[in-house]
Amino acid sequence: MFLAVGFFELLPAIILLLAFTIVGGVIIFVVRRKLKEPPSTTIAFTLGDLRKLRDQGDISIEEYNRAKESIIQSVKKSTTDSH
Incomplete structure (x- = not known):
């Protein structure tokens, strides 16, 4: 029971960390792609x-x-x- 309560208290932080990781990965992907393109x-x-x-x-x-x-x-x- 105590373990389940601790998990639900940490769930918002886990979701936030996951969202930051995904957004950061997308940003890195886009920047690397732009850097590889020849100048226009x-x-x-x-x-x-x-x-x-x-x-x-x-x-x-x-x-x-x-x-x-x-x-x-x-x-x-x-x-x-x-x-």
Whole structure:
């Protein structure tokens, strides 16, 4: 009888501990899955696209150089962040 009363007193704590364990496991699962995914950043223009725009006169040489440097820096940043 005494053992049954002790169990029912501990039951809420056991349920709470079980709930925390399940929630923690789900959080760890989701975080690990997100960390394994490749970054989803995409570059709007390639250097070839920029050259074509420059050659067609759609952008100036200065705009081309700024955009080119921006793309190069983005690629450098994404490669150093992934290591």
